[in-house]
Amino acid sequence: MFSALTRSFKNERSWGSIQSNLIAGLSVGVIALPLSMALAIAIGVPPQHGLYTAIVAGIVTSLTGGSKVNISGPTAAFVVVLLPIVHTYGLGGLLVSGFMAGIILILMGSTKLGRLIEIVPYPVTVGFTAGIGVVIATLQIKDFLGLQLDSLEGHYLHKLGQIGQALPSVHWQEALIGGITLAVLIVWPKLKSKIPGHLVALFVGAISAWVLSQVSTGFSIETVGTRFHYVIDGQMGFGIPPILPAFNWPWHLPAADGKPIGISFDLVHELLSAAFTIAVLGALESLLCAVVADGMSGKKHNPNDELIGQGIGNMVAPLFGGIPATAAIARTTANVKAGGSSPLASVVHGLFILVSILSLAPLLAYIPMASMAALLLMVAWNMSEARHFIRIVRVAPRDDIITLLTCFALTVLFDMTIAVAVGMCLAIMFFVRKSVRTAEAKPLLFEHDHTENITKEISIYDINGPLFFGSAQKALNNLMYITPEVKVVILDMTEVSMIDMSAIVAMESIAKNLSDHQVGLIINNLQPRMILKLRRVGIRTKEGKVAFSRQIDDAVEKAKRMLVHSNS
Structure with a gap:
């Protein structure tokens, strides 16, 4: 004031x-x-x-x-x-x-x-x-x-x-x-x-x-x-x-x-x-x-x-x-x-x-x-x-x-x-509809020295856009259905700008579904404040099951170690 x-x-x-x-x-x-x-x-x-x-x-x-x-x-x-x-x-x-x-x-x-x-x-x-x-x-x-109108009503x-x-x-x-x-x-x-x-x-x-x-x-x-x-x-x-x-x-x-x-x-x-x-x-x-x-x-x-x-x-x-x-x-x-x-x-x-x-009232x-x-x-x-x-x-x-x-x-x-x-x-x-359309999870193919030898047992998905009540289920829906030969899933979340409770619940379901099928999960380059939200609901690092990474190359290396761990 x-x-x-x-x-x-x-x-x-x-x-x-x-x-x-x-x-x-x-x-x-x-x-x-x-x-x-x-x-x-x-x-x-x-x-x-x-x-x-x-x-x-x-x-x-x-x-x-x-x-x-x-x-x-x-x-x-x-x-x-x-x-x-x-x-x-x-x-x-x-x-x-x-x-x-x-x-x-x-x-x-x-x-x-x-x-x-x-x-x-x-x-x-x-x-x-x-x-x-x-x-x-x-x-x-x-x-x-x-x-000649007394008033305008209605x-x-x-x-x-x-x-x-x-x-x-x-x-x-x-x-x-x-x-x-x-x-x-x-x-x-x-x-x-x-x-x-x-x-x-x-x-x-x-x-x-x-x-x-x-x-x-x-x-x-x-x-x-x-x-x-x-x-x-x-x-x-x-x-x-x-x-x-x-x-x-x-x-x-x-x-x-x-x-x-x-x-x-x-x-x-x-x-x-x-x-x-x-x-x-x-x-x-x-x-x-x-x-x-x-x-x-x-x-x-x-x-x-x-x-x-x-x-x-x-x-x-x-x-x-x-x-x-x-x-x-x-x-x-x-x-x-x-x-x-x-x-x-x-x-x-x-x-x-x-x-x-x-002074001017009479004139007005x-x-x-x-x-x-x-x-x-x-x-x-x-x-x-x-x-x-x-x-x-x-x-x-x-x-x-x-x-x-x-x-x-x-x-x-x-x-x-x-x-x-x-x-x-x-x-x-209209904003929600646009956001839902932009949010998606699609398989990611790499042409890179460190990733060219990725086997069919590792599947990488690129997650784009904000994940909230309107878009989370659509973007993450594909992850509920993976082929039997896949043993590790990498989620590249570099372009995820926000995540709300609906998306957290969806991520929790995905993590549980992958775990039930003995499939490892690696979350790559998610912002720290969003990682904290996932950890609060129990999605945290677990040997051979869940891991976090900052670079896609690091995620691939961790996936290979998970494969070794699961085969041993």
Whole structure:
């Protein structure tokens, strides 16, 4: 814990470094401000909760985590996971889930699971992220076109049906502002400007809506201010409350029925699955983000400390109204490109958003909801990684394509948890099948000065590949059936990289079978750690029956001595 902060104190204390991180923090803050609002709206909570997340989780995680440049906050990957929680348990249930996920993340980091990202195959990652992108884009059609829909309920295909039925209710004013915003989002990056495109797009969308409302009396659209309200000291306000995030226990906040959700064992039990999903997804995205940042910045993160930092951030954020957070790849990339090299940049990013809430809240209320939907459509497109997806389909091996498409389809049609679980199982099954195919035991013929006079009484087998539960029986099966004239079997295990209990049991059966038939066994060039495993189950050196060797020539000489011993 605190490893990133400690390293930064040692290496990032010059004024030039401090200045670079101040500028980077401000740059990322400008990017994170509208994104945090949009992502909170996407999961069904007021936009200020996304801002509170960027402030609290962004600062706490950077100070306690293991990456010097990660920027944490609400992310698009969480939308499909958090939206059902909000519908079922309300804001209170969401924050309790986030708090529980923080505890799980700390446990993951404390038990050294920081290398988790390394075991997740690339097709699984691309499959579920592309699926999440499709779901997010689908959910934005309602606000983008101004459809007359109270809410989108049910599974994905049912939601598509609801959208299709509501298409005749398209509100042309909303669609126009959404289209203008999306056009700016697409065109602006081509101008190579340093000003963030989404900031310009939202500004153009808001100005366009205001101008059109002034010149046309019938022009009206929904904005952040018209959809969201708050009450302070008995006075109702519109949009985002211009106040600091306040401490409040998550279980005191409302459930889906509007009453405080409370805390109980039954509630914790119901939310445990959701909390675990949030924790796993948060861990994967944060560690993947840290790996990407390492490649860009040339720095090295501590994966276990990063998980602990993410856990602490997710425990503290709900106490101030923050939703679940993780490291955001887009914001982290922008941070590195802007010169960010220490947690100071993330702290400045959080403080910038805090100041913006206090000073710009009235202006933020004028942002059109259609513009927010357009922003999220662009986020979904970038998240889908369409180019990588198509490239995998075109050039990857068949097994990887099957894994990719399965994860994608399950994420869209069901949910990410099922998709990742099935994807990992598929990847493991395909790996086992490949390993089983590569593992084999075949007779070995030599053309060597010391082995050319080997008689038919000595049989040599070359064992290849890892020997585990899937491959051991196949590889060693031939050794159970040897011709009667064979008196000594040599197993050349130079290319055996691992051996598990299933293989040990198979080796034990082979040794016993050979012994029962008065056939000697010589195991050649097996790694010492594997020899130790065999010795623990009783396969050890026995005069005239079992021997170990390091070179094949030595194995042949020992085999000849065994023949002499057996014939005497």
